[in-house]
Amino acid sequence: xxxxxxxxxxxxxxxxxAFFYIANLVFxxxxxxxxxxxxxxxxxxxxxxxxxxxxxxxxxxxxxxxxLSNMYESLVFFAGTIIIIYxxxxxxxxxxxxxxxxxxxxxxxxxxxxxxxxxNDRIQPLVPALKSNWLIAHVITCFLGYAAFAVAxxxxxxxxxxxxxxxxxxxxxxxxxKSQILDELNHQMVMFGFLFLSIGIITGAVWANSAWGSxxxxxxxxxxxxxxxxxxxxxxxxxxxRGWHGKRIAYLSIIGFMAVLFTYFGVxxxxxxxSYGSV
Amino acid sequence: MSVKLTVMLLLSIxxxxxxxxxxxxxxxxxxxxxxxxxxxxxxxxxLGIFDMYHSWWFQFLLLLLTINIVICSIDRIxxxxxxxxxxxxxxxxxxxxxxxxxxxxxxNHPPKELEKIYKPIISKYFGYTKVEPTDKxxxxxxxxxxxxxxxxxxxxxxxxxxxxxxxMGSLFGFEGFVNIPEGEKVDSIRIRNTGKIHYLxxxxxxxxxxxxxxxxxxxxxxxxxxxxxxxxxPVIQKDIIxxxxxxxxxxxxxxxxxxxxxxDSTFKxxxxxxxxxxxxxLNFDNxxxxxSFQIKTALGKPVDLPEGFGKxxxxxxxxxxxxxxxxxxxxxxxxxxPADGNPLDVLLPLHFPNFDRMRKGALVISVxxxxxxxxxxxxxxxxxxxxxxxxxxxxxxxLVYAGFIxxxxxxxxxxFMSHQRVCVEIIKGKAKSRVIVSxxxxxxxxxxQQRVKKLSDKLAKL
Numbered sequence: 004x005x006x007x008x009x010x011x012x013x014x015x016x017x018x019x020x021a022f023f024y025i026a027n028l029v030f031x032x033x034x035x036x037x038x039x040x041x042x043x044x045x046x047x048x049x050x051x052x053x054x055x056x057x058x059x060x061x062x063x064x065x066x067x068x069x070x071l072s073n074m075y076e077s078l079v080f081f082a083g084t085i086i087i088i089y090x091x092x093x094x095x096x097x098x099x100x101x102x103x104x105x106x107x108x109x110x111x112x113x114x115x116x117x118x119x120x121x122x123n124d125r126i127q128p129l130v131p132a133l134k135s136n137w138l139i140a141h142v143i144t145c146f147l148g149y150a151a152f153a154v155a156x157x158x159x160x161x162x163x164x165x166x167x168x169x170x171x172x173x174x175x176x177x178x179x180x181k182s183q184i185l186d187e188l189n190h191q192m193v194m195f196g197f198l199f200l201s202i203g204i205i206t207g208a209v210w211a212n213s214a215w216g217s218x219x220x221x222x223x224x225x226x227x228x229x230x231x232x233x234x235x236x237x238x239x240x241x242x243x244x245r246g247w248h249g250k251r252i253a254y255l256s257i258i259g260f261m262a263v264l265f266t267y268f269g270v271x272x273x274x275x276x277x278s279y280g281s282v
Numbered sequence: 283m284s285v286k287l288t289v290m291l292l293l294s295i296x297x298x299x300x301x302x303x304x305x306x307x308x309x310x311x312x313x314x315x316x317x318x319x320x321x322x323x324x325x326x327x328x329l330g331i332f333d334m335y336h337s338w339w340f341q342f343l344l345l346l347l348t349i350n351i352v353i354c355s356i357d358r359i360x361x362x363x364x365x366x367x368x369x370x371x372x373x374x375x376x377x378x379x380x381x382x383x384x385x386x387x388x389x390n391h392p393p394k395e396l397e398k399i400y401k402p403i404i405s406k407y408f409g410y411t412k413v414e415p416t417d418k419x420x421x422x423x424x425x426x427x428x429x430x431x432x433x434x435x436x437x438x439x440x441x442x443x444x445x446x447x448x449x450m451g452s453l454f455g456f457e458g459f460v461n462i463p464e465g466e467k468v469d470s471i472r473i474r475n476t477g478k479i480h481y482l483x484x485x486x487x488x489x490x491x492x493x494x495x496x497x498x499x500x501x502x503x504x505x506x507x508x509x510x511x512x513x514x515x516p517v518i519q520k521d522i523i524x525x526x527x528x529x530x531x532x533x534x535x536x537x538x539x540x541x542x543x544x545x546d547s548t549f550k551x552x553x554x555x556x557x558x559x560x561x562x563x564l565n566f567d568n569x570x571x572x573x574s575f576q577i578k579t580a581l582g583k584p585v586d587l588p589e590g591f592g593k594x595x596x597x598x599x600x601x602x603x604x605x606x607x608x609x610x611x612x613x614x615x616x617x618x619x620p621a622d623g624n625p626l627d628v629l630l631p632l633h634f635p636n637f638d639r640m641r642k643g644a645l646v647i648s649v650x651x652x653x654x655x656x657x658x659x660x661x662x663x664x665x666x667x668x669x670x671x672x673x674x675x676x677x678x679x680x681l682v683y684a685g686f687i688x689x690x691x692x693x694x695x696x697x698f699m700s701h702q703r704v705c706v707e708i709i710k711g712k713a714k715s716r717v718i719v720s721x722x723x724x725x726x727x728x729x730x731q732q733r734v735k736k737l738s739d740k741l742a743k744l
Contacts, residue, residue: 066496128496131503131524131537187728194697201693205686214525216536216674217457218682219448221335223303233296237289243434243725244285273303 006056006070007117007124010079013049014117017082017110020046024102031178036099043086043106050083050113057126066128071142074271075124078116080142084150085109092154092188098180101188104157137210145203145228149263151196152235156260158189159253166250186249189256190242197235204228223273227266234259288350295343302334308475333475348445355438362431373423375416378705381720383731385738389715393419393708396715399744400706407737408704419710425703431724433695436688443685450678456480457676462488463543463668467511471673482533482673485511489519491540491669498640499605504537506669532675539670542602542609562596562614563650565635569643576650581614591645592620596630603631610634614649700725704734706741717741 023039026032057070070076089105116122162185168176179185207225212218219225238255241247305326314332315323330337389396397413397420405411408424415421458471458480467487470479489507496502503523510518510530520528527536562581567574568589579585584595596616603613613631620626628647631637635648704721719738723730 128498128500128502131501134503134523135525184728191726198690198693198697202690205690209683209686212679213527214536215538216527216534216672217676218679221302221307226299226303230296230299233292237292240285240289240292270303 006053006060009049009056010053010113010124011117013046013053014110014113016042016046016049017086017106017113020086020102021106021110024099024106028100028103028175028178033099036102039099039102039106040090040093043090043102047083047086047090050079050086054079054083061126064126066126068129068133069139070126071139072129072133073123073127075116075122077142077146078112078122081146081150081153082109082113082116084146085112085153088150088154088192089157092192096180096184096188100179101157101161104161105154108153108157132214135210135214137206137213141203141206141210144199144206148196148199148201148203149267151192151199152256152260152263155189155192155196155256158185158192159256159260161185162189162253163250182249186252189252193235193238193256193259197232197239200228200232200235204232224266224270227262227270231259231262231266234262285354288347288354291343291347291350295340295347298334298340298343301331305331305334307335308333344445348442351438351441355435359435362435366428366431371410371412371425371428373412373414373421373425373703373705375414375421375705375707378707378720378722381722383734384718384720385735386716386718387738387742388711389708389717391715393710393715396708396717397422400708400741403740403744404704404706404737408702416707419708419715421708422706423703424706425701427699428701430695430699431701433692433699436692437696440685440689440692443681443688447678447681447685450681451676452678455674455676455678457672457674459538459670459672460486461541461668461670462486464488464490464666467509471671483512484517484530486535486671486673487511487516488669491667493540493667495608495610495634497636499608499610499634499637501608504540504669506537506540506671508535508671532677534674534676536672536674537669538672541668541670543666543668564594564596564630565648565650566591567646567648569646587645590621592618592623594618594628594647603629605629605631605637610637616647618643618645618647700730702730702733704737706737 020039020042023035023042027036027039054070054076057076058067061067061070071080085105086109089102089109092105093099093102117124161179162182165176165179165182165185180188204225207228208218211220234255238252238259241255242252309332311323311327311332314326318326326332330339334340391399401411401413401422404422404424408426410426411422411424413420413422456473458473460468460471462468465488467485469485470481472478473480487509489509491507492503492505494502494505505521505523507521508519508528509516510528518528518530522528522535522537524537527534529535561578563576563578564585565574565576566587573589575588577585577587579594579596581596581599584593586592587594594616596614598615600613600615603610603615610631611633613629616628616630618626618628626641626643628638628641630647630649632649636646638647700723702721702723704719707718707720709716709718717738719734719741721730721734721737
């Protein structure tokens with residue numbers, strides 16, 4: 004079996020996990036929730052195995068490189084990271100309702116990677132610009148950041164749903180974690196993501212300086228990552244200095260994630276140095 | 283000057299930055315004129331939109347941001363300074379007693395003995411401890427990481443370092459480019475955007491340039507052999523590739539692009555391939571069986587292929603074929619007509635015998651009997667390349683890198699470390715003592731509650 008096949012199967016496993024988590028939310032059966040956790044764990048195992056296999060396969064083809072070099076590979080890594088971060092949060096806070104908001108994002112990323120006709124899942128040799136040890140550090144840190152922001156986005160949505168029913172009339176929403184906890188989790192995830200986005204931008208800058216001779220050249224991807232950084236910096240200041248909580252922070256977190264998505268996908272429509280991320 | 287203003291500035295820099303990602307920067311004025319028409323062109327030109335990140339108003343926003351960060355930080359740091367640098371931290375018992383969440387359990391010994399048991403444990407987790415008698419028994423205070431309150435200033439200072447490093451680079455550094463034909467040397471470069479000539483004070487000589495390709499035709503490596511010559515003497519020789527530049531006297535030389543010299547009659551050599559009447563030998567390899575066979579043919583003369591592969595004919599000779607924007611040199615264009623299928627165009631570059639493998643067809647076709655320097659275009663005698671180098675000098679880089687390191691450390695401290703204080707109050711009882719554990723932190727209060735509970739559980743077991 005090839006890595007692409009395994010990763011396609013992982014897509015379905017993530018789909019099943021998302022389904023179980025949503026079913027757990029709707030039908031309130033703890034058994035289904037546990038099933039969701041185990042399915043997600045199985046998916047992560049498949050995801051990691053797929054990435055390792057792809058790495059090995061690239062060496063067999065004589066063009067060995069870490070599988071972090073194009074849109075397909077980054078999406079696969081992104082999906083895996085979201086699930087891992089989510090599972091850690093689930094374990095810490097012992098609440099599976101959040102899974103209904105986090106796992107579908109990973110499933111969508113994986114499904115887009117496997118099924119979109121615009122995305123090539125062939126292993127391609129590295130173009131000269133990408134041949135650097137900074138590649139791994141840059142991509143891993145960026146996507147750790149993106150994945151944390153994705154989870155924060157899920158928490159923000161939950162917060163906003165939960166806020167609509169403060170009196171606890173809806174039995175569905177009553178099973179959500181307390182809004183205080185969601186608010187705090189959102190903030191924690193944003194801090195985690197912000198640290199890694201910063202490291203991601205920095206490793207990218209150091210790499211650019213060693214490859215092209217300038218650490219910052221305002222190409223669209225760089226600029227958009229900075230815009231994203233500014234939005235989350237605003238969120239953190241609003242909270243830490245002005246004491247913003249709840250709804251306003253949730254909205255900022257959602258706007259931030261939209262900027263993340265544009266940095267990730269939208270920028271490929273614009274011209275710039277990062278165009279190899281598009282194939 | 284307030285946090286509000288800083289946030290407004292952050293957001294307006296973010297919003298205006300979008301403009302430069304939508305409108306391509308530093309293009310040819312004529313192209314802008316065509317794209318936007320006269321009025322918009324003039325308007326954008328006056329506003330510096332075509333090089334907006336270096337325009338006066340954008341730089342002004344950055345300057346305002348810097349001033350704001352400095353002022354806000356100075357404004358707040360004096361208060362923080364007084365908290366952080368105290369000789370003996372003082373604790374306010376009533377503050378801990380007023381906390382809503384406290385852990386309580388019964389201790390089996392009188393307060394004095396419990397103090398002896400608890401103190402080493404607490405000091406292991408929190409470092410600084412202090413015992414004070416109270417009206418009902420005694421109290422063990424402890425705290426750690428007071429200094430982390432300064433973390434946020436490290437982050438702000440890092441931003442200042444980045445911006446001043448950037449300013450220093452733009453004042454005292456340069457960013458330019460130069461094209462050097464193989465075998466020649468230059469003593470100056472052109473500055474990017476302004477086009478001014480800048481003399482380096484030494485010569486760069488390009489000994490030769492090589493480009494290699496993967497089997498699928500994608501470029502694998504660009505390599506320039508460079509020699510630095512100072513006062514007529516070679517001082518350094520190095521092959522540079524993308525991601526591995528040459529650094530000399532603070533000047534960095536990067537592999538950036540390449541190109542072919544305009545055709546020059548002295549370099550042209552009669553090649554047999556360009557002779558239309560000449561005989562061409564083709565190799566055919568069956569991918570599945572591994573069988574291979576050779577057929578002699580000529581331009582425009584169709585041949586039948588064995589093993590039922592249909593017909594093949596060479597229709598055109600191309601002097602400088604292009605593939606994905608890369609020049610791949612001389613090539614034949616042929617048409618393969620399989621026995622059961624539609625005719626296919628096949629490109630056969632003379633110098634890349636593996637090129638046709640990319641097509642992933644059952645049959646791999648290549649031109650035989652050619653000088654096939656499989657992966658080295660540069661050494662072919664009839665073509666001369668020039669290497670395109672990016673040449674930069676940036677004395678601000680060290681400041682910027684210091685800023686990077688400081689930002690990472692500062693963010694970590696600010697987000698994940700907090701000034702934590704605990705209070706273990708032991709109240710004298712008749713048979714047993716009552717122990718109350720409580721704690722506060724300046725950040726992540728929820729996490730602090732968990733730590734307090736953990737400490738309390740630990741002490742209760744003793």
